[in-house]
Amino acid sequence: xxxxxxxxxxxxxxxxxxxxxxxxxxxxxxxxxxxxxxxxxxxxxxxxxxxxxxxxxxxxxxxxxxxxxxxxxxxxxxxxxxxxxxxxxxxxxxxxxxxxxxxxxxxxxxxxxxxxxxxxxxxxxxxxxxxxxxxxxxxxxxxxxxxxxxxxxxxxxxxxxxxxxxxxxxxxxxxxxxxxxxxxxxxxxxxxxxxxxxxxxxxxxxxxxxxxxxxxxxxxxxxxxxxxxxxxxxxxxxxxxxxxxxxxxxxxxxxxxxxxxxxxxxxxxxxxxxxxxxxxxxxxxxxxxxxxxxxxxxxxxxxxxxxxxxxxxxxxxxxxxxxxxxxxxxxxxxxxxxxxxxxxxxxxxxxxxxxxxxxxxxxxxxxxxxxx
Numbered sequence: 001x002x003x004x005x006x007x008x009x010x011x012x013x014x015x016x017x018x019x020x021x022x023x024x025x026x027x028x029x030x031x032x033x034x035x036x037x038x039x040x041x042x043x044x045x046x047x048x049x050x051x052x053x054x055x056x057x058x059x060x061x062x063x064x065x066x067x068x069x070x071x072x073x074x075x076x077x078x079x080x081x082x083x084x085x086x087x088x089x090x091x092x093x094x095x096x097x098x099x100x101x102x103x104x105x106x107x108x109x110x111x112x113x114x115x116x117x118x119x120x121x122x123x124x125x126x127x128x129x130x131x132x133x134x135x136x137x138x139x140x141x142x143x144x145x146x147x148x149x150x151x152x153x154x155x156x157x158x159x160x161x162x163x164x165x166x167x168x169x170x171x172x173x174x175x176x177x178x179x180x181x182x183x184x185x186x187x188x189x190x191x192x193x194x195x196x197x198x199x200x201x202x203x204x205x206x207x208x209x210x211x212x213x214x215x216x217x218x219x220x221x222x223x224x225x226x227x228x229x230x231x232x233x234x235x236x237x238x239x240x241x242x243x244x245x246x247x248x249x250x251x252x253x254x255x256x257x258x259x260x261x262x263x264x265x266x267x268x269x270x271x272x273x274x275x276x277x278x279x280x281x282x283x284x285x286x287x288x289x290x291x292x293x294x295x296x297x298x299x300x301x302x303x304x305x306x307x308x309x310x311x312x313x314x315x316x317x318x319x320x321x322x323x324x325x326x327x328x329x330x331x332x333x334x335x336x337x338x339x340x341x342x343x344x345x346x347x348x349x350x351x352x353x354x355x356x357x358x359x360x361x362x363x364x365x366x367x368x369x370x371x372x
Contacts, residue, residue, distance in 0.1 A: 003125070003130075005239075005240060005243075005350065005354075007028075007236075007354040007357075007358060008028050008358045009026065009027070009028040009029065009141075009350065009353060009354045009357060010025075010026070010027040010028055011024060011025075011026050011134070011137045012024065012026075012027075013133045013134060014133075015083075015086075015125070015129075015130065015133070016119045016125045016127070016129075016130075017086070017119075017125075017127035017129040017130070018086060018119070019086060019119070020086060021083045021084060021086055022084050022086065022129060022130060022132060023081065023082055023083035023084060023133050023136075024082055024133035024134070024136050024137050025079050025080070025081045026069070026079065026080045026081075026136075026137045026140065027079040027080075028354075029069070029075050029080060029140065029144070030075065030144065030357070031075050032074060032075065033074065033075040033144050033147075034073060034074050035070060035073055035074070035075065035140055035143060036073075036143060037073065039139075039143060040064070040136070040139045040143070043142070043342055043346075044062045044063075044064065044132065044135050044136065044139065044342075045062065046181070046186075046339075046341070046342040047131065047132060047339050047342045047343055048061070048062040048132075048339075049333075049339070051184070051339070052185065052338065053197070053201060061087070062084055062132050064083070064084050064136050065082060065083050065084070065085070066080070066081075066082050067083060068081045069081060069082075080140070082133065084132055084136075097120045098116065098120045098318075099317055099318050099319050100315050100316065100317055100318075101315055101316070101318075102307055102313075102315070102326065102328055103307065103313050103314070103315060103326075104304070104305075104307030105307040105308065106126040106245075107120065110126060111318060116318075127245070128244075128245050128246065130245075131244055131245075131340070131343040131346075134244075134343060134346050134347065134350075135342055135343060135346045137346065137350055138342075138343075138345060138346020138347060138348075138349045138350050139342075139346060141346075141349040141350050141352070141353040142345065142346070142349040144353055145220075145349055145352060145353055145356075148220070149220040150218065150219070150220040150352065151174035151178065151218070151219050152177065152216070152217075152218050152345050152348050152349045153174075153176070153177025153179075153180065153181065153217055154180070154186070154214055154215060154216040154217070154341045154342070154344045154345045154348075155167075155179075155180045155187055155188055155214070155215055155341065156186055156187050156193070156196065156212060156213070156214060156337055156338060156341060157212070157213035157214055157215040157300055158212050158213040159196040159200065159211075159212035159213075159335060159337055160196065160199035160200070160203070160212065162192055162195045162196050162199060163192065164187045164188050164192050164193070164196075164215075165188040165189045167215055167217050167296070169253065169281070169282035169283075169285070169286075169295070169296060169298050170279070170280070170281060170282045170295060170296070172217050172219060172296050172298070173219065174219050174220065176217075177217050177218075177219060180341070185197060185338055186338060186341045196212075200334050200335045201334075203334050203335070204334035206311070207309055207310040207311035208334075209305040209306035209308075209309050209332075209333070209334045209335060210305050210334065210335045210337075211246070211303050211304045211305040211306075211335070212303050212335065212337035213300050213301070213302055213303070213337075214301045214303060214337060214340060214341055214344045215298065215299075215300045216298070216299055216300070216301070216344050216345060217296050217297065217298045218286070218296065218297040218348060219296050219297075221286065221292045221294065221296075221297055222292065223291075223292060223293060223294040224291055224292060225291065225292040225352070225356065226287065226290045226291045226292055226355060227290055227291065228289050228290045228291070229290065231290065232287065232289070232290020232291065233287050233290055233292055233297070233351070233355065234252050234287055234290060234299075235290065236351045236354070236355065237250070237252075237299060237347070237348060237351050240347040240348075240351055241301050241344065241347050241348075244303075244340060244343050244344065244347065246303045246304050246306070246336050246340060247303060248302050248304045249301070250299060250301050250302070251299060251300050251302075252284070252285035252286075252298070252299045253282060253283045253287070253298060253299075254266060254283040254284075254285070255285075255299075258283060266283050268280065268281045268282055268283055268284055268295075269281065276294075278294065278295060279293065279295050282295045282296065282298065285297060285299055286298060297348075297352075299348075301340075301344055303336060303337050303340055305335070306332055306333050306334065306335065306336050308330065308332040309328060309332070310327065310328060311327075312325050312327050313325070313326050313327075313328075314326075
């Protein structure tokens with residue numbers, strides 16, 4: 001099923017953008033984990049709509065209702081089910097899209113696959129709205145990982161050709177990764193962030209949109225998570241990152257830049273520090289052969305420009321089989337990148353916790369309670 005992530009943890013997402021609600025069921029979480037619901041709400045608020053001029057004006061509280069899986073705020077071994085009620089929908093804005101698809105959107109492929117029975121309101125289950133329940137699952141996983149010294153964080157790496165300061169791939173710390181979590185516009189370099197926001201406003205004024213890059217890092221990982229070939233950490237992460245509707249590319253470490261390097265430049269020399277083997281550089285992004293090296297895991301996701309723009313575009317009419325002009329109405333983000341930052345974190349956290357729980361355990365006690 002396309003809306004289910006299978007592993008030691010199973011994450012099943014349901015709902016549509018303008019349905020009564022959206023939600024998630026997470027099975028396989030370790031029992032006995034205290035979940036801070038205030039912290040979870042703060043994480044969801046980072047993704048929520050209506051939080052800035054770069055966001056859709058649609059207002060949703062995105063307050064999750066936990067239906068099962070917690071007893072007195074602690075995971076109890078039962079599947080955790082949560083729902084978010086949709087309260088601010090305007091479905092009439094989408095009535096013409098069943099016949100005239102938006103360029104760059106899934107309207108066209110949905111029409112062909114589902115024969116016109118798809119829910120077009122707000123994009124239905126193709127909408128970025130479905131990343132809210134993904135953030136419920138990922139926000140919970142982040143809390144469980146943090147207790148084990150594993151930190152997941154991300155920032156806007158670039159928008160409209162304007163770049164933020166990149167993470168140090170070898171020496172990035174948990175503090176570095178958490179630096180943007182309290183920021184309304186999640187960048188490391190605030191001056192660059194101001195230029196990005198100006199570029200977004202310029203695109204909005206021109207009835208257009210912008211895409212960008214998100215960089216994500218994970219620190220505190222043990223050596224040995226993942227497997228070669230089809231179940232490597234790159235494979236696992238990329239699969240869930242591509243569940244984010246706007247993502248068009250993922251690269252790890254040096255990524256596509258490695259294609260222009262020599263082996264002597266791309267190879268990460270080994271060294272011994274404080275009695276353990278590590279690397280002097282991290283072009284591999286913390287993964288070799290699909291398996292974590294113990295260095296920070298660093299990857300970037302490419303986010304396409306929002307396809308729903310108010311500028312007139314060429315399209316077609318399914319019913320008439322004629323060329324048509326389309327002007328998209330409704331409330332849409334001129335740039336989805338800022339709100340996608342916590343979504344990328346959520347996806348990474350789910351995959352990392354899943355890998356830690358995936359038998360056979362390579363490090364007994366990794367998920368056990370700290371010894372006195």
